[in-house]
Amino acid sequence: SSSSSGLENRIFQYIDLHQNEFIQTLKEWVAVESDSIQPQLRQEVTRMVELTADRLRALGATAELVKLGSHKLTDGHSLLLPPLILAELGKDPQKPTVCFYGHVDVQPAKKEDGWKTDPYKLTEIDGNLYGRGATDNKGPVLAWINAVESFRALKLDMPVNLKFIIEGMEEAGSLGLEEVIKKENQRFFSDVDYIVISDNLWLNNRKPALTYGTRGNLCFSVEVQGGQRDLHSGTFGGIIHEPMTDLIALLDSLVDTSGRILIPGVYDDVDSLTEEEKKLYEAITFDPEEHKNNSGVKKFLYDTKEEILMHLWRYPSLSIHGIEGAFHEPGIKTVIPARVIGKFSIRQVPHMNVSVGERQVIQYLEDVFSKRNSSNELKVSVPISAMPWVADINDPLYTAAGRAIKTVFGQDPEKIRDGATIPIAQMFQNITRKSVMMLPIGAADDGEHSQKEKISRHNYIQGTKLFAALFLEIAKLHGQLQEASNTKTTN
Numbered sequence: 001s002s003s004s005s006g007l008e009n010r011i012f013q014y015i016d017l018h019q020n021e022f023i024q025t026l027k028e029w030v031a032v033e034s035d036s037i038q039p040q041l042r043q044e045v046t047r048m049v050e051l052t053a054d055r056l057r058a059l060g061a062t063a064e065l066v067k068l069g070s071h072k073l074t075d076g077h078s079l080l081l082p083p084l085i086l087a088e089l090g091k092d093p094q095k096p097t098v099c100f101y102g103h104v105d106v107q108p109a110k111k112e113d114g115w116k117t118d119p120y121k122l123t124e125i126d127g128n129l130y131g132r133g134a135t136d137n138k139g140p141v142l143a144w145i146n147a148v149e150s151f152r153a154l155k156l157d158m159p160v161n162l163k164f165i166i167e168g169m170e171e172a173g174s175l176g177l178e179e180v181i182k183k184e185n186q187r188f189f190s191d192v193d194y195i196v197i198s199d200n201l202w203l204n205n206r207k208p209a210l211t212y213g214t215r216g217n218l219c220f221s222v223e224v225q226g227g228q229r230d231l232h233s234g235t236f237g238g239i240i241h242e243p244m245t246d247l248i249a250l251l252d253s254l255v256d257t258s259g260r261i262l263i264p265g266v267y268d269d270v271d272s273l274t275e276e277e278k279k280l281y282e283a284i285t286f287d288p289e290e291h292k293n294n295s296g297v298k299k300f301l302y303d304t305k306e307e308i309l310m311h312l313w314r315y316p317s318l319s320i321h322g323i324e325g326a327f328h329e330p331g332i333k334t335v336i337p338a339r340v341i342g343k344f345s346i347r348q349v350p351h352m353n354v355s356v357g358e359r360q361v362i363q364y365l366e367d368v369f370s371k372r373n374s375s376n377e378l379k380v381s382v383p384i385s386a387m388p389w390v391a392d393i394n395d396p397l398y399t400a401a402g403r404a405i406k407t408v409f410g411q412d413p414e415k416i417r418d419g420a421t422i423p424i425a426q427m428f429q430n431i432t433r434k435s436v437m438m439l440p441i442g443a444a445d446d447g448e449h450s451q452k453e454k455i456s457r458h459n460y461i462q463g464t465k466l467f468a469a470l471f472l473e474i475a476k477l478h479g480q481l482q483e484a485s486n487t488k489t490t491n
C-alpha cells in the first residue's frame with residue numbers, strides 16, 4: 001500500500017515531534033573532528049567510533065569494537081586504525097535481518113577552505129543543516145539510529161532484526177574492512193538477509209532515489225624522476241630532460257578534448273548499449289541545468305539528459321587529480337623539480353576487467369614515454385583498484401524500499417546508478433552474496449566533500465521516517481516470502 005498505516009503514522013508523528021532532539025544529536029556528532037585523512041586527528045575518529053557504539057548500546061544493541069591493527073603512513077610511521085563496530089539488535093529467527101553499513105569519519109574541513117560557517121558546528125540556514133559529515137555520513141547513520149529509537153520510545157516491537165557495520169576509515173579507503181567482511185562472512189553475516197548502504201545522494205534535489213550500481217575506480221600514480229635534487233632553471237633549463245615536462249606530456253596523452261580516453265583497448269569490454277537500457281535513461285527525471293548549477297561549471301561535454309547519465313554511469317571516464325612535487329604556492333619559483341608524481345584515475349564500468357585495464361594503462365604510458373627518449377626514470381603504480389557494482393533492481397529488497405519511499409515521500413523512487421565508487425557495495429555483494437542496496441537520503445546539492453556540505457532538515461527527518469518505514473516493509477515482504485515458501489512446501 002502506498003498510504004501509511006496507523007502504526008506508521010504514530011511513528012512518523014513521534015519523529016516529527018522529536019526532530020529538534022535528532023538535530024541536537026547530529027550537532028554533537030558533527031562537533032567531533034573525526035577526519036580520517038589527517039593523522040593528528042586519528043584519536044577523534046576513534047572517539048567518534050566509541051560514541052557511536054555507545055549510542056547503539058543505548059538502543060539495546062550489542063556493539064563489538066573490532067581492532068583493525070595499524071597502517072603505514074607515507075613518512076614510514078605506523079598509526080593505529082580506529083576500531084570497526086559490529087553491532088546486533090534482535091535475534092528472532094522469525095524475523096528478517098537487515099544489516100546497515102555506514103561510516104562516521106569525515107573528509108578534512110577547515111574554515112579557511114572557504115566555509116561560510118564553522119564546519120564542525122552544525123548550523124541551520126534556511127532549512128539546511130551545514131557542517132562536515134552532515135550528509136556524508138553522520139546524518140544518514142543517525143537517521144537509522146533515530147528510526148530504531150522511535151520504535152523503542154513508542155514501546156513497539158522491532159519488525160526486523162538489525163545489524164550495524166560502522167567504520168571510521170571510509171574516507172581513507174576503508175582500510176582493513178575487506179578482511180573483516182571475509183572473516184565474518186560465516187558468522188556476523190551468516191543470518192543477514194539484506195544489506196543497506198546509505199552513503200550517496202539522490203540524482204536531483206527533490207526526487208528520492210534508490211541506487212543499484214556504482215562505477216569502480218583504478219587509480220594510478222605516475223612518477224618521473226630526474227636527478228636527486230631540484231635544480232635552478234637558469235642554470236640547467238634547456239640542457240636537461242625535465243621530469244615535469246615528461247609528466248605533463250604523459251598526462252596530456254590520456255584523454256582527448258571530447259573526454260574520450262585515448263588508451264588503446266580501454267573501451268573493448270564496456271557493455272554494449274541495448275535498446276532496453278536506453279529506455280531506462282529516457283524515463284529518468286533529471287535536469288542537466290540543475291546538475292550544472294550544482295557543479296558551478298558553464299558547460300558539460302554532453303547536452304542531452306541521456307548522454308550525460310550514460311557518461312556518468314555506464315561509460316568509463318578519466319580524471320587527472322594532481323601532481324605531487326610540483327610548485328603550487330602563489331608567486332613564481334624558477335625551479336625544475338627533480339621528481340614529480342602525477343595522479344589520475346579511470347572510473348570502471350561493467351564489464352571492464354581491472355587487471356586488464358591496469359596492464360593497458362601501464363603499457364601505454366611506457367610506450368608514450370619511450371617515444372620521448374627521455375633520460376628520466378618512469379615508475380607507474382596502482383594504489384587503488386575497485387570494481388564496479390551493479391545489483392538486480394527486481395530484488396525484493398528494492399520493492400520494499402520503493403514502497404517505503406512512496407509512503408514517506410508520496411512518489412516512486414528514481415532508480416539510479418552512481419558515477420562515484422563505493423567499494424564496499426561490490427565487496428558486500430561479492431563476498432556475502434546477499435542482496436545489497438544503496439538507499440540515499442541526501443539531495444543532489446548536499447555538497448559531499450565540499451565547503452558547503454549540508455543535509456536539509458526535511459531530508460534528515462523524512463530520511464529517519466524512511467528507514468522506519470523500510471523496517472516495516474521488509475517485515476511485510478518477509479511475511480509474504482515466508483508464506484509463499486510455506487505454500488510451496490505444503491503443496
Ligand SMILES: NCCCC(=O)N[C@@H](Cc1c[nH]cn1)C(=O)O
Pocket residue numbers: 199200201217219384386418420421422423448
Ligand atoms: N556519493 C558517494 C561518494 C563516495 C566517494 O566519494 N567515494 C570515493 C572512493 C574512491 C574511489 N577511488 C578512490 N576513492 C570516490 O572517489 O568515488
Ligand SMILES: [Zn+2]
Pocket residue numbers: 103136137170199
Ligand atoms: Zn561517505
Ligand SMILES: [Zn+2]
Pocket residue numbers: 107136171448449
Ligand atoms: Zn565521503
